[in-house]
Amino acid sequence: EVQLLESGGGLVQPGGSLRLSCGASGFTFSSSAMSWVRQAPGKGLEWLSSITESGGGTHYPDSVKGRFTISRDNSKNTLYLQMNSLRPEDTAVYYCAKDGDWLPCGNWGQGTLVTVSS
Amino acid sequence: QTVVTQEPSLTVSPGGTVTLTCASSTGAVTSGYSPSWFQQKPGQAPRSLIYSTSNKHSWTPARFSGSLLGGKAALTLSGVQPEDEAEYYCLLYFGDTQVWVFGGGTKLTVL
Numbered sequence: 001e002v003q004l005l006e007s008g009g010g011l012v013q014p015g016g017s018l019r020l021s022c023g024a025s026g027f028t029f030s031s032s033a034m035s036w037v038r039q040a041p042g043k044g045l046e047w048l049s050s051i052t053e054s055g056g057g058t059h060y061p062d063s064v065k066g067r068f069t070i071s072r073d074n075s076k077n078t079l080y081l082q083m084n085s086l087r088p089e090d091t092a093v094y095y096c097a098k099d100g101d102w103l104p105c106g107n108w109g110q111g112t113l114v115t116v117s118s
Numbered sequence: 119q120t121v122v123t124q125e126p127s128l129t130v131s132p133g134g135t136v137t138l139t140c141a142s143s144t145g146a147v148t149s150g151y152s153p154s155w156f157q158q159k160p161g162q163a164p165r166s167l168i169y170s171t172s173n174k175h176s177w178t179p180a181r182f183s184g185s186l187l188g189g190k191a192a193l194t195l196s197g198v199q200p201e202d203e204a205e206y207y208c209l210l211y212f213g214d215t216q217v218w219v220f221g222g223g224t225k226l227t228v229l
Contacts, residue, residue, distance in 0.1 A: 103154075
């Protein structure tokens with residue numbers, strides 16, 4: 001059974017940084033592309049980033065490009081999202097998801113809440 | 119900026135049929151956009167239902183189907199059940215910029 005467990009969320013001040021982690025189990029992590037998606041309170045879903053199986057390819061929307069960095073450690077079965085220069089509008093639940101071949105976000109974690117506030 | 123548009127809300131009676139659509143600001147949605155559909159119930163993480171336009175997961179109920187309809191991606195629920203009341207999101211791939219974009223979601227009420 002695919003299991004994804006996000007961690008690292010919490011309260012951070014505007015302008016601060018935070019690194020989220022996503023531990024994966026139940027599948028061959030090194031063979032799966034992965035994504036991050038967020039959801040602001042009461043709002044819809046926003047795709048944030050994807051990374052290829054090896055980590056050699058990454059993609060971002062313009063809204064977070066240059067501030068957020070996705071990475072992975074296949075030896076630890078862990079996905080990361082480094083978030084810098086955080087703004088109040090980055091307040092959201094952050095989900096990691098397992099991708100497949102033209103199968104985006106096929107499996108989801110339960111999410112971790114990030115609150116950006118002074 | 120690319121915008122993906124869904125109906126904000128729809129209401130359907132139990133046992134009825136409803137079609138949700140997903141449009142792109144760039145033009146007609148084709149299979150190249152690899153449309154996906156997700157269901158989210160309050161307090162839960164989203165769940166993937168349909169990928170690559172019409173492919174189902176092992177957990178996707180048979181009453182859910184995906185297609186292309188009139189230049190849009192479509193999700194049809196046939197024989198709607200009360201437990202289908204949820205928010206539904208579509209996701210499209212834009213190959214020129216290599217990004218995925220979610221639609222704003224459709225709140226489906228079963229009444």
